[in-house]
Amino acid sequence: MHSILSRRKVLSSAAAAAGAFAAGAPARAETHPSPDPDADAVLARMTNLSERGLSLPLKSRHLVMLATLSAIGLPEHVESAVKAALEGGLAPAEVKEAIYQTTPYVGFARVSSVLKSANKALLEKGVRLPLPSEGTVTNDTRFSEGFRVQSGIFGDAIRRMHETAPESQKALLVRDLTGWCFGDYYTRKALNLRERELITFASIVALGGCEAQVRAHVNGNVAVGAVKQNLIDALEVGLPFLGFPRTLNALAVVNDVLKD
Template sequence: MPNKIAQKNHDELFPNHVSTLKQTDPEFIEIFDNFAFDEVLQHSHLETKLRMKVTLAALIAMQCLHEYEAMVTAALNVGVTPVEIKEIVYQAVPYAGLGKVFDFLNGTNEVFRDRGIQVPVAPQSTTTPATRAEKGLTTVRQIVGDGVDKMMASAPANQKHYATFLADNCFGDYYTRTGLDQQTRELLTFAMLISMGGADPQVKGHIAANQNVGNSKQTLLDIITVLLPFIGYPRTLTAVSLVNDVLPDQEVKA
């Protein structure tokens, strides 16, 4: 049996839930729950709703549909709103791609229907086809600086469209949406990138972007900590290394 603290934290997410794995794999459940729902949480300061949001983002990036659907239920149980959950899924499209996100759109809708939540949820777009490029460029400058401007200025003619896409699609279509603030969107992007692996340059860029929007190094380390049980040690330790590269601790002089 998981210890009392782990059981309490698990019950907060899944009240009255009877796990079949407790019957088929009791030793594993004891090990995992004690670690993920007690020991790990002792080293993180994230409030529960934010922890659930970044966990959902990570599960999408890793293609863990069944665990994601379970965690959507848990997120709703602790007060994450349907709009916020849908925005997490939409935010994943420019980073994981629709090929990976499509099943999670349907999975989310299935959970919502089971909970009696009406879809579609309230619209959150703030741009139009006429304004998305301008608003996206303004937004990307606020979050990541002049990187897209430099890309537009220096890229060969047959590659400039990637910079345009970053401005009007990635930031103009998604980051300008309501439902989640920019700080949360950057944390979600960070969680997705470290979870999918193979995107170290982008991880570094979004570590700096997180700092630009006011998210601290400690918050990024807290996210890595709570995701460890789900993403494993290799990606966790890589993420810690990248955070330290971009945001080195200040040396304390004697």
């Protein structure tokens, strides 16, 4: 009987910590016992960011987790991840920008579904909303600034794409890809270019079936200073929510692009 009670106590503690996504995040007391303590214990172990993705700074691990959860669209887990990120030292603006950065890749629907939970977590942590704007462009400059950043990452291929895109497709391939993805997001403050490109990689991986875009952003990450192990470790951070098929598909792309 003593061993059964001890096991239940351990599982209850793990359940309280599940979803914390933080190195040393304090466990929170459960008002009601979890109906799934075994599952919660595994989740707590698999999302302990002090033991996963170790080539990445802890801040980047939190950014990858926020991006993965936002891209999949998991509001309850985003709420826990936001609190853990704040406890881990991220500024509120960094947390918000991690979620915003996923938008042009996963769409407004998924991002809107998690922002309410993120805002709830921020408010519970005493953060006043709305935060000051991190935007740096206007409607008149978003395209030119987006082109500057996009070309800085992907080189002359962007100019060639603009020149060769069929006229009927330029609204998508030129105006929106450059103006929205890069002009509206990559130019924002609070996160640097390397962090934003890592978030983009994590977001696209989370969608699944986007190997061509994963390939492009493997190269993009390298262009802004990442190394192969950083991308492998980003996959390790996201694995508990991605599952193995999506993770291994993305890993195959990383290995193909960045051969040892």
